[in-house]
Amino acid sequence: MSLLVADQLSKTYKSTGWFRSDQSADQGVHHISFTIESGSCLGLLGESGAGKSTIGKIILGLLAPDSGKVLFQGVDLYAASRSQRKELRRDLQVVFQDSYSAVNPRMTIKQIIGEPLRNYERLSAKEEIRVISELLEMMGLRADDMYKMPSQMSGGQLQRVNIARAIALKPKLVVLDEPVSSLDMIVQKQILLHLKELKEKHGFSYLFISHDVMAIHTLSDQVAVLDNGTIVETIDAESLFDTVHPSCQRIVGAKSSDQFEGFVF
Template sequence: MSLLVVNQVTKTYGSSGWSRTGKQAGSGVTDVTFQVEPGMCLGILGESGAGKSTLGKIVLGLLPPDSGSVGFQGMDLYRSDRHTRKRLRRDLQVVFQDCYSAVNPRMTVKQIIGEPLRNYERLSAKEEKLVIAELLETVGLATTDMEKMPDQMSGGQLQRVNIARAIALKPKMIVLDEPVSSLDMIVQKQILYHLRELKEKIGLSYLFISHDVLAVNVLSDEVAIIERGRIVETMETAHMFHCVHPASKRIIHG
């Protein structure tokens, strides 16, 4: 069974009313269909304004589609009851682009990583500290980093903290929304290779949303090209540079 099934999803932003976003009417996503298998990374590659972020929010259960369905672990994400959705949410985590705005600046690293554990687990203070220490080591940070504040860490270090928080509950899938685009090239490479290592080591699945062809090439097994809210071409990443759709050629080859 596929882990994630997005079937004919459409979301259109209105030009007035509560849904006004500054976007033109008719933007969003249209009739988008794809699947993500267990242990797989699917890259969603597209230019700014193509609908990538909208799609990510829909997959995360944050933005109901106008039509179509999102199935996760065999359950409909938007038609399930509250209890089921909470259970599904545990297995579906996210790492955002801006590592600083994704955390509470008044929390320590220990508190940031421990937040999902406190929401879903019943651990003693000692048990929680041990789990956080292990998570920090898993993402290549020192256990002594847990007492630091976000402003005491570099962007790359803090993004590793966000990754540690995302894997704390041992989810089945993580949505990566431009997770390295705000980092310098060397740190980008380190984070991408670490994400790939985690995928291989613990069987994570990723939906990797990006505009960066090289980043998608490093991490993804397959790539779907999105243009003006539509998936125009899907292929194995190994064949990405042999794409045939004009939009794909423009995005991939520049």
């Protein structure tokens, strides 16, 4: 059984109002279907506005689709009961793009990483510290960092904290919503390699949302290319650059730097 099945998801943003017609209804996503197998990573590649984040929100249970179903471990996410949903949430975590806004600025790193643990597991204070230090070290940070405040950390460090928080409960699926897009290239690479290592060691599955072809190529096993709210092609990551689909070629091609060669900056 697949870990996650997205079946014909559609969501349109309609601007409702007295003086507006329904002409803007073409925004959103249409008939999105994909599956994520346990232990694999599906990359969701697309331009800004292609609907990547909308799909992320639907998968996370934050935004009900107009039609279609999300089956997570065989359970329909939007038809599940409250308690079922709480259990499902445990196995479904997220890392957001902006690491600073994804953490409460008034909490210490320990409180931030400890939050999911406190929600689902009853650990003693000592146990909690042990688990948090383990997580921090797993992410390449020092255990001492748990007493810092978010503003004392760099964007890359804080993103590692966010990842540590997301994997604290050992979820089955982590939605990575542009997790490295606001970081510089070196830190991007480090974090991507870290994520890859975690996936191989602990068997996490990812839904990796990004506009960055190289990042997608590094981490994903399969890539779904999104254009204008629909998936135009689902392709193995290795053969991503050999794609023959025209709009897929455009998206993949636009990212390679030789596009800029004709320009003088």
